[in-house]
Amino acid sequence: MRRSLPALAAVAALAAVALPAQASNYVTEPTHTAAMFEIDHFGAGVNRVRFDKEEGTIQFDPAAKTGRVELSIDAASLSSGVAPFDRHLKSAEMFDAEKHPTIKFVGDKFHFDGSKVSAVDGQLTIKGKTHPVTLKATKFACYQSPMLKREVCGGNFEATVDRTQWGLDYGLGMVTGKDVKLIATVEAVKQ
Template sequence: MKKVFFTVAFLTTLMVTAQSTWKSDGAHSKVGFGITHLMISEVEGHFSDFDITATATDTFDDADFTVDIKTTSIDTDNDRRDDHLRSADFFDAEKYPSIAFKTTSFEKTGDKTFALNGDLTIHGVTKTVTLEGKVNGIITDQRSGKLKAGLKLTGTINRLEFGVGEESASIGNEVDMTIHLEMAQQ
C-alpha cells in the first residue's frame, strides 16, 4: 500500500510541475509603454507586432519567457511621431528590427505574483531588468480543452541606458512598460 501511495504521489508531483509551452494570443495581448512628455503629461503607445512564448507549469509558478517585439510596429496614435521613433534618432528600426527579452530567473513573490529577471536587448544594447508579474487567472478553454492564462507584466527602464534617443527636456528618460498577456497552452 505504501508503494502505491508513493507512486501516485510521485506521478502527481510530476504532472503538477511539468512544464509546457504557452504562446501569446495577439488579439488579446498588448505590449504597451508610457513616457513623460514636456514633464507635464504622459504619452502612451504600444507595439502591435510581437511574439511571446513561455515555458511554464500549469499554474505559472515557474516560467521562462522569450519575447520578440518588432520595432517597426510602434504605434503612439501619431504617424509623424511614430516615423521619428522608428528613425535612427531613436529605435533605428532598419538596423535594429527587434526588441528581445529572455528570462534568466523567476521568483514567486506571492500567491499570484512573481518577479521575472531577464536580459532585455534594445537598440543593440543588452541590460538585465526585472519585471513584476501577476497571474490574473487560469481557465480551461472550452473549444480547445487546453489552459489559458491571463498575465500582467510591468517594469520601468531608462531609455538612455539602451541608446534610444538623447537627453531631452521634452521627453522623460524613464519608460514604463505594461504588458497584458493572454497565453494559450500549446
C-alpha cells in the first residue's frame, strides 16, 4: 500500500507534536562569560568589579520555553584593578572568600518575549545566604558559531539587589548605599 506524500508529512507532524520537547545541554564558554558588579562610591563615581573565574551549565528548550542555569563563580577571582581594594573585598569584612569560596546562581524559571529569553528567576547564594533574584536580559540570541561549528546561546543579564541580604554591610551609609547592580554576560555552547 502506497502512502501519499501529504499523508506522510501529516504523520511526521503528529509524531513531532506527540513527542515531549527535549532540553538541550549547554556549557558556558569561558572567554565569553563574565560576572561583575557595580556599586556607588561616595556619589562621585562607580566602582566596577569583575570575577575572572566562573563556570556553568544550562539546560534550554526554546520550544517549550523552559530552562535551568547553574553558574558558579570563584569569589577569590574578583578583580577591581586595584590590589588593596581586591584584598579588602576578599576579606571577612566583605565576601569572606576564604570561608565562602563560591558564589552560585541557580535559575529555574525562564521568561520569554516571543522567542527570546527576557529574564531568569533564580536563587543567588553569597556567603552561605540564599535569596531570590531575577536577572533581566538586555540582550539574548542563539547563533551557529563559525569557529566552534556548534550552536551557542547567550545574553547579557542584569539585576539590582540589596547587598545587605547577603551580609555585605561594610561601608553602608558611609561609603555607599545598599544597591548593587549585578551584570552577567553568558555564552554557552550546545553539547
